[in-house]
Amino acid sequence: MNILFWHVHGSWATAFVQGKHRYLVPVNEARDEWGRGRARTFPWPETAEEVDVAALRPDDVDVIVLQRPEEQDRVAHLAGVPRIYLEHNTPKGDVPNTRHPMADRDDLAIVHVTHFNELFWDCGGTRTHVIEHGVVPPAVRWTGELERLAVVTNEPVRRHRVTGTDLFPRFTPVAPLDVFGMGVAGLHLPGVTTHDDPPQAAMHEQIARRRAYLHLCRWTSLGLSLIEAMQIGMPVLALATTEAVVAVPADAGVLATRVDTLVEAAQWLIDEPDAARRLGDAARDAALARYGLDRFLADWDRLLEDHTCG
Structure with a gap:
C-alpha cells in the first residue's frame, strides 16, 4: 500500500x-x-x-x-x-x-x-x-557498571509534575541521575546530569551502562524509551501509573505509587548488581515478547x- x-x-x-x-x-x-x-x-x-x-x-x-x-x-x-x-x-x-x-x-x-x-x-x-x-531492538545490551540511574524524558522543566521531575531529588542521595531527551538542558538540579537530545544509538549506549532505568511519569502514554530500555536489558523502577503496570512484569523491576518504595529499590539495585542483572534479563524477555x-x-x-x- x-x-x-x-x-x-x-x-x-x-x-x-x-x-x-x-x-x-x-x-x-x-x-x-x-x-x-x-x-x-x-x-x-x-x-x-x-x-x-x-x-x-x-x-x-x-x-x-x-x-x-x-x-x-x-x-x-x-x-x-x-x-x-x-x-x-x-x-x-x-x-x-x-x-x-x-x-x-x-x-x-x-x-x-x-x-x-x-x-x-x-x-x-x-x-x-x-x-x-x-520497537526496533536496540543494538546494545545492558552492562550496568555505572552506579547511576538513567531517565529518558522530553521537556522535564516545562512538563514538571507530569514527567515526575519534582521527584528527581528523592533519588539523588542514592545515586546520580543522568537525564536524556529533548529540552533537558534547562534542568539544573544537584546530582542530575543532563544529556540534551543525543542521537538514539548514542543514547542507548550510554543508558546501557547505568544500573537501572527510572520511569517517574505520572500521566503519559507508554513511552517507547521505557520499552527500549527493557529490550536493552535494564531493570526498571517506575511509578505504578498508566500502562506501565502491564508493560513491566513483577520480575522485571519494581513498580509502586509510594515513592519511598522506589527509592529503597534503587538503593537495593545499586548495592546488588546481580539482582539488577536478574531483573534486567526478565525485562528484556518481556519487552521482546510483547513489543x-x-x-x-x-x-x-x-x-x-x-x-x-x-
Missing part, C-alpha cells in the same frame, strides 16, 4: 516504516513539524519516500494515517482516501471525560497505542482499535487491509 503519514514521533515512525509498504512522508524546506521528512538519526528503508503533500493526488495514496487534528486540513484535497487516526497520547483536561477530537466519526477509525489510552479517551461512536507499540517488531507490523497489516478493503 501507499501510506501517507507525517514524521511526528521518531521511534514510532522508525518502527512503522520497517513494514512491507511504501511510506509517503511529508517534507518541506524548513524540515519543521509539518515536513520533517525521513529520519536523520536512524537509517530508514528506501520504501520511506519524502513527498510534497500538496502535490499528491487521491490515486497516489491508499490510506492516510493522521496523528494530529490539524493534519485534516492538509489532506482535504485527497477526498475519498481512507483515513486512520493514530492517537499517541493520554487525554488532557477533564479526565476521564475528555472527548477525543475524532469522536463520533464514521469516516475513520481511531487507533490507540495502549489499552490505557483507549480506556480513558471518550471516542463516542468512532470505531477504535489498539495496536500496542513495537516485538514482527507483532507490531503484523497488527498494522491486518488493520490496514481491513480498513482499506472495508
